[in-house]
Amino acid sequence: xxxQVQEAYICAATRLPIGKSGRGYFxxxxxxxxxxxxxxxxxxxxxxxxxxxxxDAIIGCSFPEGEQGMNIAxxxxxxxxxxxxxxxxxxxxxxxxxxxxxxxxxDRIRVGEAEVMIAGGVESMSMVPMGGNKPSFPPAIFERDxxxxxxxxxxLTAEKVADKWKVSREAQDAFxxxxxxxxxxxxxxxxxxDEITPFEIVxxxxxxxxxxxxVKKRVxxxxxxxxxxxxxxxxxxxxxxxxxxxxxxxxxxxxxxDGAGALIVASEAAVKRFGLTPLARFVSFTVRGVPPEIMGIxxxxxxxxxxxxxxxxxxxxxxxxxxxxxxxxxxxxxNDLDSKGIVLDRAKVNPNGGxxxxxxPLGATGxxxxxxxxxxxxxxxxxxxxxxxxxxxxxxxxGIIERL
Numbered sequence: 085x086x087x088q089v090q091e092a093y094i095c096a097a098t099r100l101p102i103g104k105s106g107r108g109y110f111x112x113x114x115x116x117x118x119x120x121x122x123x124x125x126x127x128x129x130x131x132x133x134x135x136x137x138x139x140d141a142i143i144g145c146s147f148p149e150g151e152q153g154m155n156i157a158x159x160x161x162x163x164x165x166x167x168x169x170x171x172x173x174x175x176x177x178x179x180x181x182x183x184x185x186x187x188x189x190x191d192r193i194r195v196g197e198a199e200v201m202i203a204g205g206v207e208s209m210s211m212v213p214m215g216g217n218k219p220s221f222p223p224a225i226f227e228r229d230x231x232x233x234x235x236x237x238x239x240l241t242a243e244k245v246a247d248k249w250k251v252s253r254e255a256q257d258a259f260x261x262x263x264x265x266x267x268x269x270x271x272x273x274x275x276x277x278d279e280i281t282p283f284e285i286v287x288x289x290x291x292x293x294x295x296x297x298x299v300k301k302r303v304x305x306x307x308x309x310x311x312x313x314x315x316x317x318x319x320x321x322x323x324x325x326x327x328x329x330x331x332x333x334x335x336x337x338x339x340x341x342d343g344a345g346a347l348i349v350a351s352e353a354a355v356k357r358f359g360l361t362p363l364a365r366f367v368s369f370t371v372r373g374v375p376p377e378i379m380g381i382x383x384x385x386x387x388x389x390x391x392x393x394x395x396x397x398x399x400x401x402x403x404x405x406x407x408x409x410x411x412x413x414x415x416x417x418x419n420d421l422d423s424k425g426i427v428l429d430r431a432k433v434n435p436n437g438g439x440x441x442x443x444x445p446l447g448a449t450g451x452x453x454x455x456x457x458x459x460x461x462x463x464x465x466x467x468x469x470x471x472x473x474x475x476x477x478x479x480x481x482x483g484i485i486e487r488l
Contacts, residue, residue, distance in 0.1 A: 092190035092349050093362035094485070096129035097455040098122060098281045099345035102307045102443040105209035109285060109304045110342035115152040115208035118283070119143065119160040122204060122346040125281035127164070130348055132359040138348075139198035140171040142189050144181025144205035146446035146476075148174045151211040161202070170202075176447065179407060179473050180371070180481035181205055182345060183450025187369035187483055189349045199354040204346035205451035214238075214340065214446070233377030234477055239326030239337065242410035245380040246331050249416035253331035256411035257319040260336040260440045263408060267310040267437025275436055279459040280305055309339045309443040336411040341443030345451035362488045364458045367468070368393035369483040371475075380413025382480020383472045384420050390470065390482035391426070398426045401484075402466025405453035407473035408438035417474075436460065449473065454485065461487035 100122055103109030110118060127135065143157035158172030177184045182205025189201035225231045233241070246256070270276060282305035291298050314335075324330035325337075355362055370393060372385035383406065391397060398421070406428070408414050418428060436442075436456065439449065450471060457469035472482035 089194050090196060090351055092193040092366045093352065093355055093488070094347050094364045094366060094458060095350050095355065095360045095362055096126040096348040097279065097363060097458045098125045098129065099279055099452040099455045100283050100343055101280050101304050102309060102341045102343040102445060102452070103304070104308050104443065105340040105342055108308050108342065110208060111210045112287065113285065115206045115211065115344070116156050116159050116163060118208065118342070118344040119156060119204065119206040119346070120163040121283055122281060122344040123160055123164040123202060126202070126346040126348050130358070130360055133200065133348070134358060136167050136169060137200045137354060137358070138166065138170045139192065139201055140173065141202035141204070142185040143172065143174050144177065144185040144447040144450060145174050146176060146178045146181055146207055147212045147216045148176060149212060150217050152206060152208055156206060177479070177481065178476040179409065179444070179446055180450055180475045180479065181447035182452065183369070183454060183471050183481055183483045186347055186349070186366065186451060186454055190366035193349055193351045199351045201349045202346060203349055203451065204344065205448035206344040207445040207448045208342045209340045209445060210342050233375060236377055237326065238409065238476060239332055241377055241379050242332045242337070242412045243327045243330045245378050245416050246412035248378060249420065251412045251415045255415055256331060256336040257316060259411040259415055260319055261314060261316055263434065263437045263440040264310050264314040266435060267307070267441035268312060270436035271306055271310060275463065276306065278463065279455045307442045309341065310437065310441045332410055332412055336440065338409050338439035338444035341445040343443065343445035343448045343452055345448055345455050347451060347454060363462065364488055365486045367484040367486050371479055371481045374478045374480060376478035379476060379478045380409060380474045381416055381420065382474040382478065383417045383482060384480065386480035386482040387421065387470070387472055388426055390484050394484045396468055396484070398428055400468050401428065401470055402432060402464070403435065403457050403460045403469035404428055404433045405457050405469070405471045406433050406438065407444065407449055407453065408434065408440045409444065409474055411440060413474055454483070457485050458487065
């Protein structure tokens with residue numbers, strides 16, 4: 085028997101500050117602790133909700149192994165204090181894992197199979213490096229030329245995009261500089277306060293003067309990545325890191341990062357039953373595949389499809405979070421869409437900076453940027469926002485959200 089399609093409303097959205105991987109805020113913090121904190125903070129935003137009404141927690145993670153293995157979604161759901169009746173499933177669509185988790189949660193509600201869902205994402209690139217702890221490619225990838233792109237590193241795909249779409253080194257560096265400028269201005273203006281949940285870092289070290297342990301605590305509440313000393317001159321001095329004569333550098337690429345985000349999605353019936361206040365409506369979501377060796381251009385295919393499904397045009401978008409995996413691919417996407425008449429207002433694309441400045445904790449990014457869109461629209465009075473990104477192995481994803 086078919087079920088009636090119903091709306092899916094986002095009633096809570098939050099994220100942790102993003103830390104630099106390897107040496108930053110969360111270098112010694114387990115990802116399940118980060119995700120637990122994000123879920124608890126999202127629940128605190130809906131005090132009238134009966135946690136027993138939550139059907140499931142769908143969490144994105146790009147490399148669900150090691151410290152973020154063991155089905156981290158279920159682990160965090162339990163550690164968050166939710167009833168044992170609340171399920172948990174970890175999903176992986178690389179960089180689009182978090183926004184896919186949100187779309188899947190919304191779908192369960194829209195088809196009438198759930199009333200309340202948790203969606204989110206988490207990634208500790210400090211504890212689980214890009215590629216995982218034990219990368220292993222199928223031999224078949226190397227047996228056919230058309231499959232070899234699956235084995236390309238992300239940086240090499242960015243070089244191929246820069247070459248094919250004629251994106252200069254100067255344009256990439258200028259884009260990166262603007263990302264830092266916008267991020268620093270947003271921090272200074274307090275624009276992230278509504279979306280960020282502060283996190284208490286607890287560090288322990290032996291007391292060398294005795295047998296005890298020294299415990300140090302500090303609260304972090306801003307993103308760690310933006311650099312005040314970023315300059316055009318400094319960016320120009322950086323050497324290419326993926327191709328000897330290339331244009332992609334550490335300065336015009338996204339930062340490897342640690343982070344987590346969580347959202348609560350509910351049906352109209354649940355909103356009324358628990359007295360919830362919807363922040364936004366989840367409107368549409370699409371995924372499209374592209375050649376793996378130029379995976380960065382994925383949004384070129386996903387964005388028009390998401391707009392069509394939502395029944396709106398690019399001109400209707402008031403906020404766009406276009407994940408800055410690399411300046412090269414971000415510019416290629418924007419310029420290519422321009423040539424097709426799908427013009428994204430540059431002032432509305434990453435108005436608070438993007439992953440080059442703020443960081444890119446892979447599987448968490450989609451959930452993090454969904455929170456950014458929701459709170460950005462609420463602060464500015466906009467109506468429609470979009471989260472979009474390229475995806476490893478050759479995909480593009482785009483999700484559209486309407487502020488209520």
